[in-house]
Amino acid sequence: MFGPEQGHFALALACVLALIQFVVPLWGAHKRNARLVAMAPFLAVSQLLALAISFFSLIMCAVHDDFSVQNVAANSAASKPLLYKITGVWGNHEGSVLLWTLILGVCGAAVSAFGRNLPDILRGRVLAILGGVSAGFQLFCLLTSNPFDRVFPAPMDGQGMNPLLQDPGLAFHPPILYTGYVGFAVPFAFAVAALLEGRVDAAWGRWVRPWAVAAWCFLTCGIALGSWWSYYVLGWGGYWFWDPVENASLIPWLTGTALVHSAIVVEKREGLKIWTVLLAIATFSFSLSGTFLVRSGILNSVHAFANDPARGVFILALLALVIGGSLALFAWRAPSLTSGGLFSPVSREGSLVLNNILLCSICAVVVTGTMYPPFMQLLAGRTISVGKPFFDAATIPLTIPLLLAMGVGTALPWKRAQLARTFSHLFVAAIIAAVGLVLCFWKFSGALPIACGALAIWVIAASVTDILRRVGLGHSSMSDMVARARNLPRSSWGAALAHIGAGITVLGLCGMSGAQHAIVEIHVGETRSLAGDDWTLLNVHDYAGPNYRAMQADIAIRHNGKLITTLHPEKRDFTTQNQTTTEVAIHTNFITDLYGVVGDRHGTGANATYVLRLHRNPLAPWMWLGGLVMAIGGAFSLSDRRLRVGAPKRAAARNMAQA
Amino acid sequence: MTRKTRRLWIVIACLACISSAAALTLRAFSSNIVFFMAPSQVKANPPAPDRTIRLGGMVMAGSLHRITENGAPVNSFNVTDGQAAVEVHYTGILPDLFREGQSVVALGTVQKNGGFTASEVLAKHDETYMPKEVAEELKRTGKWDPRFGKAPDAASWDTMTAKKAGG
Numbered sequence: 001m002f003g004p005e006q007g008h009f010a011l012a013l014a015c016v017l018a019l020i021q022f023v024v025p026l027w028g029a030h031k032r033n034a035r036l037v038a039m040a041p042f043l044a045v046s047q048l049l050a051l052a053i054s055f056f057s058l059i060m061c062a063v064h065d066d067f068s069v070q071n072v073a074a075n076s077a078a079s080k081p082l083l084y085k086i087t088g089v090w091g092n093h094e095g096s097v098l099l100w101t102l103i104l105g106v107c108g109a110a111v112s113a114f115g116r117n118l119p120d121i122l123r124g125r126v127l128a129i130l131g132g133v134s135a136g137f138q139l140f141c142l143l144t145s146n147p148f149d150r151v152f153p154a155p156m157d158g159q160g161m162n163p164l165l166q167d168p169g170l171a172f173h174p175p176i177l178y179t180g181y182v183g184f185a186v187p188f189a190f191a192v193a194a195l196l197e198g199r200v201d202a203a204w205g206r207w208v209r210p211w212a213v214a215a216w217c218f219l220t221c222g223i224a225l226g227s228w229w230s231y232y233v234l235g236w237g238g239y240w241f242w243d244p245v246e247n248a249s250l251i252p253w254l255t256g257t258a259l260v261h262s263a264i265v266v267e268k269r270e271g272l273k274i275w276t277v278l279l280a281i282a283t284f285s286f287s288l289s290g291t292f293l294v295r296s297g298i299l300n301s302v303h304a305f306a307n308d309p310a311r312g313v314f315i316l317a318l319l320a321l322v323i324g325g326s327l328a329l330f331a332w333r334a335p336s337l338t339s340g341g342l343f344s345p346v347s348r349e350g351s352l353v354l355n356n357i358l359l360c361s362i363c364a365v366v367v368t369g370t371m372y373p374p375f376m377q378l379l380a381g382r383t384i385s386v387g388k389p390f391f392d393a394a395t396i397p398l399t400i401p402l403l404l405a406m407g408v409g410t411a412l413p414w415k416r417a418q419l420a421r422t423f424s425h426l427f428v429a430a431i432i433a434a435v436g437l438v439l440c441f442w443k444f445s446g447a448l449p450i451a452c453g454a455l456a457i458w459v460i461a462a463s464v465t466d467i468l469r470r471v472g473l474g475h476s477s478m479s480d481m482v483a484r485a486r487n488l489p490r491s492s493w494g495a496a497l498a499h500i501g502a503g504i505t506v507l508g509l510c511g512m513s514g515a516q517h518a519i520v521e522i523h524v525g526e527t528r529s530l531a532g533d534d535w536t537l538l539n540v541h542d543y544a545g546p547n548y549r550a551m552q553a554d555i556a557i558r559h560n561g562k563l564i565t566t567l568h569p570e571k572r573d574f575t576t577q578n579q580t581t582t583e584v585a586i587h588t589n590f591i592t593d594l595y596g597v598v599g600d601r602h603g604t605g606a607n608a609t610y611v612l613r614l615h616r617n618p619l620a621p622w623m624w625l626g627g628l629v630m631a632i633g634g635a636f637s638l639s640d641r642r643l644r645v646g647a648p649k650r651a652a653a654r655n656m657a658q659a
Numbered sequence: 660m661t662r663k664t665r666r667l668w669i670v671i672a673c674l675a676c677i678s679s680a681a682a683l684t685l686r687a688f689s690s691n692i693v694f695f696m697a698p699s700q701v702k703a704n705p706p707a708p709d710r711t712i713r714l715g716g717m718v719m720a721g722s723l724h725r726i727t728e729n730g731a732p733v734n735s736f737n738v739t740d741g742q743a744a745v746e747v748h749y750t751g752i753l754p755d756l757f758r759e760g761q762s763v764v765a766l767g768t769v770q771k772n773g774g775f776t777a778s779e780v781l782a783k784h785d786e787t788y789m790p791k792e793v794a795e796e797l798k799r800t801g802k803w804d805p806r807f808g809k810a811p812d813a814a815s816w817d818t819m820t821a822k823k824a825g826g
Contacts, residue, residue, distance in 0.1 A: 361676040382695075599732075
């Protein structure tokens, strides 16, 4: 039932359905034919069904070890655990493109399901744009990277998966990250549809924002998960390498964050409309380019698993079509959009504009740093690279005013703020930040970590005091405060949580700047000290795993003679692939990570020495915890009544129909 | 506040941010760009001792030695591009994918005696991967013709003659 041929057929069917979904509603909207437009949701759902069958077929091929399928033979092996047979489906180029289109199909179906109260024409156009993008990627999948290709003769066993990828964190990292990337297709489709319609208003802002927020949540989680993976799997003690692939996810995150904020201004004040449309287009364009950077060999990095020029050319053409087409449409139609309400520079709108400018400046710096080396190589033939020192020097000074503005922004009212009142609101937060500065002087070293740490505390304090002030702390009774807290819009809670999350992440980054490590070579029983802790190598033993051989070390860590923990780092040798991996052992108390890695064994018997790497990473878990809190904040704001309940949307839809 | 003054404020803010971003980028570029060099380039014109470079090439088979210095492991190995070899010293754990006869990129500085002290060693994930510069250099000097099979062992590049290759 679910063999490779069925999967291939379902994929081709989905591609045809996507093409119809692209053409028919657009034509219907042009001709004002309501029946043609109304076909869009049906097409979107059937396209998703076909894609789901296709994807499920590929999973079944992998689960049943059908090595006559090229993709399974190249990436799987009979001895691989079941979980990794399933997750391995998207651990390679072909499967990941299929997953990409599947998620795009889910987005289309979600717009059909949750967009019932959108005006029909707008929904038809949005689905048509999604269908067009979907068709492009499905064609790419069918023509240049078909996951269902057969191989003859079929090998007895597969070549196996890169052992580095056999990890639960990485298994779920791509789907989450891709949902973030692809999710921005929906705001993009809304932006293009609005350009076609020639109208952007508050209702459009209200429709587009939940989609942008949802995509942003997934992208935030995806980036955090990827960073966490590289921290505990690669075993270098690092969490972010400014690798082109990592930057490719950071760039849409930065513009996406700007989009989430500027859409608020559209929704509340009908301002920044043209800018928001441009941001929606830019964010998805960067997402697409991100995939392009990963999938083609243009930016060679450790993550790239496809170096096929035919694919590169196809993707490049697809990118030119989508990005160039939407930008041309923007240039043509944007001048017809009228701009909205007035505001003073010191106001909520003003702070959101500043947030957008700063985020886009940081984004420009990251784009430059990422694209300059490959262009230099292309044009001048010199191989250069830029790394952490460059990005630190260029982005941190721009982050400082951003953090400063984050604290002030939420305390400002719309339209025009009175400075004296705002300062009185922020007074408590400023005092807390001053105390934080002293604390940072004591705990961190270096001017930038101290400044950023204090600003992170400032952001957290300002968010907390803002919520407390709105709840009415100090001048209302307890029951009154609870009632007020309940009535406070969920989006306010969400914004506060997201800002607190950002502050936590920044604190984690500042803490990590003071990380210490030592590389030692010792016998069993010897002790070395690092930053006040004594690390003793107790024992080393070998054992056999399901598809590897492992060497495990027992390291006891004592502080002033008191045992803190025993770490068990491993070094695994995968014989099928002739590869070794490092299993890091981490002990965390959520303030400090103790991180141990075992390296090579030299010599034999009692004389053997072992190379160990020992790390002490202050505040490391906070970096990812902050990302999680940010995503929870976004989810909270998604559950806002105004976004959930249809009443205001239906009223707005009626107004639109009348207009 | 009129539309015009608002626009002026936004333009001023944009210009201020963009120009500071550009200034920061240029300043960071001038001091932090890392050039990639092959061993023969390092031998021909050695970079200043305080300049960080990326040295790339193949690890010469049989050249890896380990010693223990002050309780820390020091690895030394030769990196070659077929023209010249540079001795690299690295304190730490070599990456899991590090192999003799395979490509490697080391980040570090060139010492006065011509040796190279690495602060970071990266090994490529792909086992068949050979840096483009190295492959081209081998082809140019006639030491390897891709039509006649796999590249010869990295240890032999420095010493073998063009005649022996591909024969």
